Amino acid sequence: MNCLSLIRLNAGDHGKVEKILAGSAATKRLYEMGFNTGARIKVLKNDSGPIIVCLGNNKIALGRGLAEKMLINIEH
Amino acid sequence: MGNTIALVGNPNSGKTTLFNALTGSNQHVGNWPGVTVERKEGEVRFRDKVYKVVDLPGTYSLGAFSEDEMVARDYILTGNPDVVINVVDATNLERNLYLTTQLLEMGVKVIVALNMVDEAESKEIYFDVKALSGRLGIPVIPTIACRRQGLDDLLAAASIKIDSAKNGQFAISYGESIDTKLITLKSYLSKSELAIPLNWLAIKVLEGEEYALRIIKEQEALQGSTDFRSFYEELAVHRDEYQLDIVDARYNFVNTIVKGTVSRPAEPKTTWTDKADDILTHKIWGLPIFAAIMLIVFQLTFAIGEDVLGESMAEGIEALGEIIKSGLVSISAPWWVTGFVTEGIIAGLGEIIGFIPLILVLYLLLGLLEDSGYMARAAYVMDNIMRAVGLQGKTFISMIVGFGCNVPGVMSTRTLENRKDRMIAILINPFMSCGAKIPIYLVFIAAFFPKHGGLVLFSIYFLGILMALIMAKIFSKTLFTGEVSHFIMELPPYRKPTLRNVIRNMWDNVSEFLVRAGTIILTVVSALWILAVLPVGVEAYGPESILGRVGSLIAPIFKPAGFGTWQAAVGLFSGIAAKEAVVATLGMVYAGVSEGAELVSTIRSVFTPLTAVAFMVMTLLYTPCAATIAMIKKETGSVKWATFAATYTFALGWLMAVLVFQIGSLLGFA
Numbered sequence: 196m197n198c199l200s201l202i203r204l205n206a207g208d209h210g211k212v213e214k215i216l217a218g219s220a221a222t223k224r225l226y227e228m229g230f231n232t233g234a235r236i237k238v239l240k241n242d243s244g245p246i247i248v249c250l251g252n253n254k255i256a257l258g259r260g261l262a263e264k265m266l267i268n269i270e271h
Numbered sequence: 272m273g274n275t276i277a278l279v280g281n282p283n284s285g286k287t288t289l290f291n292a293l294t295g296s297n298q299h300v301g302n303w304p305g306v307t308v309e310r311k312e313g314e315v316r317f318r319d320k321v322y323k324v325v326d327l328p329g330t331y332s333l334g335a336f337s338e339d340e341m342v343a344r345d346y347i348l349t350g351n352p353d354v355v356i357n358v359v360d361a362t363n364l365e366r367n368l369y370l371t372t373q374l375l376e377m378g379v380k381v382i383v384a385l386n387m388v389d390e391a392e393s394k395e396i397y398f399d400v401k402a403l404s405g406r407l408g409i410p411v412i413p414t415i416a417c418r419r420q421g422l423d424d425l426l427a428a429a430s431i432k433i434d435s436a437k438n439g440q441f442a443i444s445y446g447e448s449i450d451t452k453l454i455t456l457k458s459y460l461s462k463s464e465l466a467i468p469l470n471w472l473a474i475k476v477l478e479g480e481e482y483a484l485r486i487i488k489e490q491e492a493l494q495g496s497t498d499f500r501s502f503y504e505e506l507a508v509h510r511d512e513y514q515l516d517i518v519d520a521r522y523n524f525v526n527t528i529v530k531g532t533v534s535r536p537a538e539p540k541t542t543w544t545d546k547a548d549d550i551l552t553h554k555i556w557g558l559p560i561f562a563a564i565m566l567i568v569f570q571l572t573f574a575i576g577e578d579v580l581g582e583s584m585a586e587g588i589e590a591l592g593e594i595i596k597s598g599l600v601s602i603s604a605p606w607w608v609t610g611f612v613t614e615g616i617i618a619g620l621g622e623i624i625g626f627i628p629l630i631l632v633l634y635l636l637l638g639l640l641e642d643s644g645y646m647a648r649a650a651y652v653m654d655n656i657m658r659a660v661g662l663q664g665k666t667f668i669s670m671i672v673g674f675g676c677n678v679p680g681v682m683s684t685r686t687l688e689n690r691k692d693r694m695i696a697i698l699i700n701p702f703m704s705c706g707a708k709i710p711i712y713l714v715f716i717a718a719f720f721p722k723h724g725g726l727v728l729f730s731i732y733f734l735g736i737l738m739a740l741i742m743a744k745i746f747s748k749t750l751f752t753g754e755v756s757h758f759i760m761e762l763p764p765y766r767k768p769t770l771r772n773v774i775r776n777m778w779d780n781v782s783e784f785l786v787r788a789g790t791i792i793l794t795v796v797s798a799l800w801i802l803a804v805l806p807v808g809v810e811a812y813g814p815e816s817i818l819g820r821v822g823s824l825i826a827p828i829f830k831p832a833g834f835g836t837w838q839a840a841v842g843l844f845s846g847i848a849a850k851e852a853v854v855a856t857l858g859m860v861y862a863g864v865s866e867g868a869e870l871v872s873t874i875r876s877v878f879t880p881l882t883a884v885a886f887m888v889m890t891l892l893y894t895p896c897a898a899t900i901a902m903i904k905k906e907t908g909s910v911k912w913a914t915f916a917a918t919y920t921f922a923l924g925w926l927m928a929v930l931v932f933q934i935g936s937l938l939g940f941a
Binding site: 217219221222223224225226227228229231232234239240242243244245247250251252253254255256257258260261 | 331332334362363364365366369394396511514515518519522544545548552554557647651652654655658663664688757758759760761762763764
């Protein structure tokens with residue numbers, strides 16, 4: 196499997212949420228916003244600020260601290 | 272009163288727009304999560320029946336993550352709405368149906384408004400509405416709230432639902448282990464008399480929601496049973512795992528609903544929102560663009576509000592004052608009536624009304640930014656800076672709201688989930704220079720810096736932001752230590768602002784300002800007028816009047832800041848009641864001046880450019896108005912924090928004003 200922390204992905208990369216290693220409240224919130232296991236995301240932007248990902252038709256900005264704790268199974 | 276309809280939905284689902292469309296009420300649509308922090312109500316007439324419509328805060332879930340969620344959850348559970356309309360964003364069906372699933376778990380009567388189907392179509396997303404409705408087991412009505420389409424169908428479905436029997440038992444499988452636990456738990460719960468749906472409560476207990484756990488704790492019969500206690504302790508061990516399994520199960524359910532009923536392109540189309548975001552959230556250009564937008568907002572406010580509209584308004588008031596004065600003189604009213612009306616009321620209101628155009632323009636522009644979806648980007652580009660002072664980007668939104676008025680500014684911190692963020696955001700909000708302070712700056716700008724109005728105004732605002740950031744840093748290092756919270760924020764697509772929403776929002780704010788002007792400010796001005804002419808026989812507004820003596824008592828405090836006159840002291844003092852009263856008070860105490868131009872020339876003779884700057888800095892930073900202090904008390908739930916906010920701001924304002932004056936004097940400014 197090809198799993199990477201979201202923070203190490205580049206703009207244009209896409210994959211499925213594999214696991215979230217944040218605290219239980221933050222993890223639940225992410226799940227409820229649609230980042231549940233298997234959800235497909237695409238990275239739109241990853242520079243110095245929060246990371247912007249595309250989830251379904253949504254754009255969501257995620258703080259870098261949080262992005263670090265999200266493992267993504269990259270698809271090619 | 273007829274039946275009650277509650278509106279529930281995700282942030283940015285168009286729920287507030289639907290509420291406006293249904294009720295035609297004055298309400299406001301925002302693009303950042305959870306702008307509807309207050310419960311809003313309206314009425315809609317449909318087929319000779321009147322329905323009460325309650326707009327609940329936008330939420331992703333019905334748990335206890337933020338106060339918004341709790342408000343929505345509590346209302347649905349205990350407010351007894353006759354039907355719940357779940358507003359669903361058609362372009363984001365899965366995530367929105369997650370909330371629907373929770374509503375179904377609660378067993379309430381619910382119908383779905385599949386909103387923004389036009390936007391979905393433009394993204395090539397199509398629905399089999401009938402199949403969707405069949406699988407969910409509840410009516411699904413396509414709507415386009417902003418164009419008022421589908422409203423009749425929606426209301427018709429709602430009225431049928433109200434009259435129909437309750438939803439049947441809704442059951443999805445959460446996996447074998449959880450399902451067994453649920454059954455056991457429900458059999459325990461059924462022994463106690465609870466007013467809440469047991470199925471829902473049992474799920475919430477497994478999810479470990481505080482709210483549900485508290486209910487269990489209060490059940491003495493359950494707590495007395497050793498069987499239950501050992502079962503319950505066993506649950507607690509697996510809570511984290513259950514929590515996520517339940518969320519997953521809900522999404523699995525949603526996926527089975529969506530499969531085959533929704534068709535969409537394999538790759539979402541690149542929209543112009545994406546292209547705009549490339550620039551507006553750019554790592555280098557994002558911030559300067561934001562700063563430029565704010566500068567333009569203030570320049571326009573100044574140019575249109577003050578120069579074009581404000582002057583003609585002021586002239587009108589002046590003329591009106593003259594007419595009333597000559598009327599009173601011609602009927603030979605006693606001196607104190609004429610004095611009170613012309614010097615107290617007309618002068619006081621005149622000063623205020625003259626500034627209405629300015630506030631109108633400011634709210635119009637801020638409303639446009641908000642409605643277009645830009646505010647979420649502002650939070651995004653500010654995240655790094657806010658993080659440096661121990662906060663997160665979303666905090667900046669409450670600060671921008673504070674530019675209009677600190678009362679909603681403080682209120683808007685409710686969307687911040689973390690207590691540290693929230694407390695700091697509340698405490699620094701008063702440094703965001705509110706609309707009511709603008710008139711004060713304008714008088715001093717007109718007196719000393721008429722050529723550089725926009726720039727001076729921008730600098731004042733900038734200083735306010737700077738002080739807020741510095742204090743935030745200090746607070747996060749001292750009073751509220753702890754981790755910086757996570758930033759999760761939706762960036763809604765840019766939308767063309769709906770003129771109706773923007774104008775409604777503007778009108779709401781301005782009418783609130785007018786009501787305040789008509790009550791608090793008038794009271795303050797009247798009280799000050801009485802104090803200014805008593806005891807009988809003293810020179811009105813003279814230093815011998817009660818007002819003068821009180822002012823003289825306070826004045827020495829401000830001596831080191833260069834404006835140690837009793838008039839200035841009285842002016843600042845009235846500002847603690849309401850900032851709108853300051854200019855009116857200054858107008859009165861500087862020899863009963865009733866006209867704008869006269870006040871400006873008096874100010875020019877009493878102040879110097881340097882003391883004017885010191886006074887403006889004091890005005891910017893010192894104690895917020897009574898309404899804001901009251902809101903701080905309400906939101907922090909503590910008199911202690913409200914008192915702290917009122918005093919530390921005063922101390923800081925004084926210190927900065929003194930620094931400005933002393934350093935300015937040393938450098939040779941006057």
